[in-house]
Amino acid sequence: MGKRFWVPTLHRSLCIIVAVLSFFSHPISCSQRKAPDVCVSPGGRFPPFKSDGRPPKKAERGPRALTFCRVFRENTCCDVAQTSLAFASIRRLASSGEASQDCLDLWEALECSICHPIVGTMPGLPLICASFCDKVFSTCSNAYFSIDGQTQILSPCGLNNVMCGRARGWVSNGTELCLLAGFAVQPADPSGNEAEESFCYGSKASLEAGKGFWKDPRRRSKPKFSDLADEKDFFLWVRSMNIKEMLSWAAALGACLFLMMRKKRVNYRQRQAAVQKAAKILSSRNLQG
Incomplete structure (x- = not known):
């Protein structure tokens, strides 16, 4: 009974020793894990990165979005x-x-x-x-x-x-x-x-x-x-811009100007009609008076 118990224990001990020796003699799995590259502000004439110390990522949207590059x-x-x-x-x-x-x-x-x-x-x-x-x-x-x-x-x-x-x-x-x-x-x-x-x-x-x-x-x-x-x-x-973009923008601007002029004419007619209506009301009151 003691022999059957001692042999597996010795086997497990040898396995642990081999594993420990392998870990220290081959530290590749841990030491060669490269940490992710992080942003480093360059200095000089360049502004510091907001993401300094963090890995590069997709550019933000909103007020801090890329305006170029x-x-x-x-x-x-x-x-x-x-x-x-x-x-x-x-x-x-x-x-x-x-x-x-x-x-x-x-x-x-x-x-x-x-x-x-x-x-x-x-x-x-x-x-x-x-x-x-x-x-x-x-x-x-x-x-x-x-x-x-x-x-x-x-x-x-x-x-x-x-x-x-x-x-x-x-x-x-x-x-x-x-x-x-x-x-x-x-x-x-x-x-x-x-x-x-x-x-x-x-x-x-x-x-x-x-x-x-x-x-x-x-x-x-x-x-x-x-x-x-x-x-x-x-x-x-x-x-x-290229030619197509220029033509597209010219057409859009032309449409905007047309709508603005049309709205201006409509507003003018509405104001003119309101003035004429007010004048008729005043004239009718004067006649009644």
Whole structure:
């Protein structure tokens, strides 16, 4: 009886010892569980994330909804604080910077880098690929920029800027352009390619989230009518429309004007009829008196 009882007990003890040794010698199951990436405010000229310390998620709706960079709305750290600045930058570039459409597309992609889900979880300033910076510089070299006297940040020229000059007058290459605009740059290796083991925004892989968004002007990020702050925003919004959208809005505005004029005529006739009725009542009272 004692032997039958002792053998299973020894077997269970050996199993426990083996399990404990296996746990400490192979801690892979616990130590290799990667914690989810969380949003990290970049600092610099960029506003802090409201979601700082939490994983990227689908953009909120309502007052803090994205006003720009909506290509990343399904998974981002951004809200209105970041996208409003990006939109203001594009607005200045389009209205005062004399930028081409290709330059506007690339500068929009650069400004929206902060909303990329991986960029938002990387500590430090948004890391841009040197090759992408070169593309921006070659495309926007003739556009007008200025340097803020306090922050020393390069940004598109605005109506209130006194000193404006072409991009090629401020910088001589793409790396200088991105650095002066407030970004960090991932240098290219001697072969001309960015290091594969490190992520940088602007590579083919990093822009896959857009699925051709930046190359197709019909899918470029456009603000909603409710997001427009003043007449400059309105003109930029109109400029971003295609022909079908313009015709649609023109038809809608024409219908609204027609209804307004019709209502105005009806109100005028009603007021005129009321005045005539009141005049008849007064005249009849005078006759009776």
